[in-house]
Amino acid sequence: MASETLIRVCMGPAGIAAGGKQVIEAFHAALVDAGVSAQVRERCSSHQVGCMGLCARDVLVEVHQGDVKTVYQYIKPDMVQRIVDEHLVAGKPITEWLVDEVYASFYRKQIKVVLADCGRIDPEDIDAYEAVKGYEAARECLTNRRPEEVIEEVKMSGLRGRGGAGFPTGLKWELGRKSRGDDKYIICNADEGDPGAFMDRAVIEGSPHAVIEGMIIGAFSMGARNGYVYIRAEYPLAVERLKKALDQARTRGYLGKGIFGSAFDFDIKIKLGAGAFVCGEETALIASIEGMRGMPRPKPPFPVNRGLWQKPTVINNVETFANIPAIIRNGCGWYAGFGTDKSKGTKVFALTGKIKNPGLIEVPMGITLREIIEEIGGGIESGRPFKAVQTGGPSGGCIPASMLDIAVDYESLAKVGSIVGSGGMIVLDADDCMVNVAKYFVQFTQSESCGKCVPCRVGTKRVLETLERITTGKGKEDDIERLEKLAGGIKAMSLCGLGQTAPNPVLSTLKYFRDEYEAHIRDKKCPAKVCKGLLTYSIDEATCKACGACLRACPSGAVSGEKKKPHRIDAAKCVRCGACFEVCKFGSVNRE
Amino acid sequence: MQKTLDNILSRYRESGGNVISLLQETQDAFGYVPREAVQFFSRELGIAASKFYGVATFYAQFRLRPVGKHKVTACCGTACHVRGAERIMSGIQRELHVTDEEDTTTDGQITVEKVACLGFCSFAPVVLVDGAVHGKTTTDAVIKEIKSLRKK
Ligand SMILES: Cc1cc2nc3c(=O)[nH]c(=O)nc-3n(C[C@H](O)[C@H](O)[C@H](O)COP(=O)(O)O)c2cc1C
Numbered sequence: 224m225a226s227e228t229l230i231r232v233c234m235g236p237a238g239i240a241a242g243g244k245q246v247i248e249a250f251h252a253a254l255v256d257a258g259v260s261a262q263v264r265e266r267c268s269s270h271q272v273g274c275m276g277l278c279a280r281d282v283l284v285e286v287h288q289g290d291v292k293t294v295y296q297y298i299k300p301d302m303v304q305r306i307v308d309e310h311l312v313a314g315k316p317i318t319e320w321l322v323d324e325v326y327a328s329f330y331r332k333q334i335k336v337v338l339a340d341c342g343r344i345d346p347e348d349i350d351a352y353e354a355v356k357g358y359e360a361a362r363e364c365l366t367n368r369r370p371e372e373v374i375e376e377v378k379m380s381g382l383r384g385r386g387g388a389g390f391p392t393g394l395k396w397e398l399g400r401k402s403r404g405d406d407k408y409i410i411c412n413a414d415e416g417d418p419g420a421f422m423d424r425a426v427i428e429g430s431p432h433a434v435i436e437g438m439i440i441g442a443f444s445m446g447a448r449n450g451y452v453y454i455r456a457e458y459p460l461a462v463e464r465l466k467k468a469l470d471q472a473r474t475r476g477y478l479g480k481g482i483f484g485s486a487f488d489f490d491i492k493i494k495l496g497a498g499a500f501v502c503g504e505e506t507a508l509i510a511s512i513e514g515m516r517g518m519p520r521p522k523p524p525f526p527v528n529r530g531l532w533q534k535p536t537v538i539n540n541v542e543t544f545a546n547i548p549a550i551i552r553n554g555c556g557w558y559a560g561f562g563t564d565k566s567k568g569t570k571v572f573a574l575t576g577k578i579k580n581p582g583l584i585e586v587p588m589g590i591t592l593r594e595i596i597e598e599i600g601g602g603i604e605s606g607r608p609f610k611a612v613q614t615g616g617p618s619g620g621c622i623p624a625s626m627l628d629i630a631v632d633y634e635s636l637a638k639v640g641s642i643v644g645s646g647g648m649i650v651l652d653a654d655d656c657m658v659n660v661a662k663y664f665v666q667f668t669q670s671e672s673c674g675k676c677v678p679c680r681v682g683t684k685r686v687l688e689t690l691e692r693i694t695t696g697k698g699k700e701d702d703i704e705r706l707e708k709l710a711g712g713i714k715a716m717s718l719c720g721l722g723q724t725a726p727n728p729v730l731s732t733l734k735y736f737r738d739e740y741e742a743h744i745r746d747k748k749c750p751a752k753v754c755k756g757l758l759t760y761s762i763d764e765a766t767c768k769a770c771g772a773c774l775r776a777c778p779s780g781a782v783s784g785e786k787k788k789p790h791r792i793d794a795a796k797c798v799r800c801g802a803c804f805e806v807c808k809f810g811s812v813n814r815e
Numbered sequence: 816m817q818k819t820l821d822n823i824l825s826r827y828r829e830s831g832g833n834v835i836s837l838l839q840e841t842q843d844a845f846g847y848v849p850r851e852a853v854q855f856f857s858r859e860l861g862i863a864a865s866k867f868y869g870v871a872t873f874y875a876q877f878r879l880r881p882v883g884k885h886k887v888t889a890c891c892g893t894a895c896h897v898r899g900a901e902r903i904m905s906g907i908q909r910e911l912h913v914t915d916e917e918d919t920t921t922d923g924q925i926t927v928e929k930v931a932c933l934g935f936c937s938f939a940p941v942v943l944v945d946g947a948v949h950g951k952t953t954t955d956a957v958i959k960e961i962k963s964l965r966k967k
């Protein structure tokens with residue numbers, strides 16, 4: 224048996240749901256029984272939320288013996304004993320439980336810079352981070368380099384902001400440095416507003432020190448002595464890990480007075496967001512930190528000139544900061560070696576939806592959508608035809624199957640009417656209605672619109688009303704034109720990025736899936752059978768077992784029937800909620 | 816209640832006065848932002864109650880009505896949406912006779928809330944029942960879970 228054995232058990236949400244805790248306990252017990260000495264560790268959080276991608280195959284268990292790593296999938300507590308007996312004691316891994324080919328293909332095209340340490344090191348242990356060269360970059364900057372040199376390095380790396388807009392980070396820092404004032408701020412935007420993305424959460428949970436180190440380097444470059452992390456309250460574990468990491472860094476003298484033995488003071492505070500998408504926008508975020516309603520204001524003045532408490536402020540995204548230590552350690556040339564001409568480096572995406580292997584992936588910019596979806600993601604889960612991929616969340620658009628070969632970088636996605644955005648990537652198949660998807664996002668932006676400017680407040684409302692009409696069978700011939708006109712107005716006249724991008728989901732679906740809109744409007748049909756208002760329900764008398772389930776479930780009394788006689792739906796009373804369809808165990812309710 | 820409010824108020828004064836933090840602490844303590852609390856802060860600080868309500872109603876996090884003993888949080892983020900979150904949500908609401916507005920059962924036992932993404936998108940659709948994550952879940956499974964809550 225190998226000298227040292229380390230067992231890592233995925234303890235993420237999926238891991239826990241799948242019984243990760245019990246698996247760990249089972250290992251503890253079985254190891255004691257067998258007299259084997261091994262450490263059992265929880266795998267850190269990024270794995271837990273899908274960073275390894277295969278959380279769908281939880282509980283994942285890694286067995287490290289010396290240099291040999293064995294990975295098991297779908298492990299349940301009652302399987303542990305056999306792993307201990309056969310693998311650890313007898314030295315024979317259990318082949319039928321090992322991860323399969325998918326595991327390897329999931330990684331083949333990935334390059335991990337930001338996620339390099341996520342899942343590999345214990346995120347709650349600063350020693351673990353330092354053991355993988357953590358804080359070396361910050362130490363180097365603070366003791367050996369001038370701020371201008373650091374800024375130059377970041378500029379040359381080509382790193383662009385990962386929060387959505389893709390603004391060159393080095394340039395932003397330079398503007399921050401040149402902005403006048405002694406009192407400057409640096410803010411990490413961890414609001415992660417895109418509903419359906421979890422990159423920033425995973426980075427903070429998996430490697431909080433990397434974000435802190437990035438912020439230290441940024442603060443030193445621009446001369447900020449105070450930092451904030453503005454983080455969603457919905458991410459309690461991330462907040463907890465970040466707090467711990469900040470305390471540890473303070474104890475080591477990496478935060479506080481005279482950090483790394485230099486003359487530079489810098490510390491970081493945590494601010495909890497309170498659930499408003501618009502607060503991801505820089506000026507709204509600043510208002511929120513100041514304790515007010517998070518409403519954006521016109522720019523200029525930009526935050527680098529007048530930001531938090533009216534002082535020069537640099538705001539960067541979590542992932543942007545997490546890239547910095549590696550760039551300083553390995554040099555700008557190394558980083559610029561990944562990616563395309565104008566989009567350098569790697570990008571983390573949350574690959575979700577109808578995909579076989581959902582999870583968190585990190586790929587070089589310029590990779591094609593096809594490589595991501597087919598090779599890394601393993602294609603569509605249901606085997607139904609792939610329809611589109613939505614990128615950029617509420618600010619982005621849907622890219623149809625015919626464009627799968629485009630490169631994923633800032634320019635290429637913008638050209639087809641979408642954006643890279645913060646990294647949400649939702650795969651849709653033939654069962655998804657594109658009008659419904661557009662409506663979903665407009666519902667979101669409409670309810671999150673702060674209400675300050677009219678085009679966004681009223682415009683999104685009008686768009687939503689139109690979409691609601693279309694999806695309930697009341698669409699009018701000229702609705703498509705109306706949508707296009709409204710969208711153009713909202714884009715051009717809204718105050719902030721929320722409104723300016725809110726029409727994108729509608730415009731891109733109109734562009735590539737116009738026929739679906741037309742089917743809703745002219746034929747009063749939803750081709751994907753999603754829009755409730757366009758579906759009719761009936762009961763197949765031949766297969767109905769008269770169990771009464773639909774009758775009880777119907778909220779409007781539309782189902783009639785007695786014992787042993789097939790039930791019926793009264794179309795006039797039916798509110799099309801679909802309750803009968805869902806409860807029927809015999810598939811006797813037809814939906815058309 | 817008074818003692819808690821006094822504590823929150825003194826922390827507010829010490830930390831330089833942030834209305835959001837004050838409301839967050841209030842909600843942490845009571846599960847919602849009670850009217851009496853706002854009136855108390857308003858009186859003590861000489862800030863109009865409307866200022867507090869302005870902030871409280873702006874942010875989705877704040878509740879102005881009491882919360883049930885148990886909490887069911889259904890994710891309505893995009894990943895969950897395309898995997899049937901809406902059906903699950905309406906199923907839960909139907910079962911418990913609650914709506915988006917009247918989100919707590921009449922016996923004060925269960926509150927049903929929506930949230931835009933919990934960050935567990937790989938396991939969509941996701942529902943939290945008293946903080947425990949239920950991934951790749953179904954209406955039936957959640958309702959079963961809720962029934963067992965009631966028995967506790
Ligand atoms: C409505 C709206 C929401 C946004 N949400 C986020 C967010 O959740 N996280 C983020 O990092 N940036 C978000 N941004 C972008 C930020 O305003 C800002 O550009 C970014 O944080 C800058 O960091 P970067 O240069 O590192 O990308 C949002 C912008 C808008 C207009």
Ligand code: FES
Nearest residue numbers: 890892895933936
């Ligand atoms: S969309 Fe539901 S957890 Fe992200």
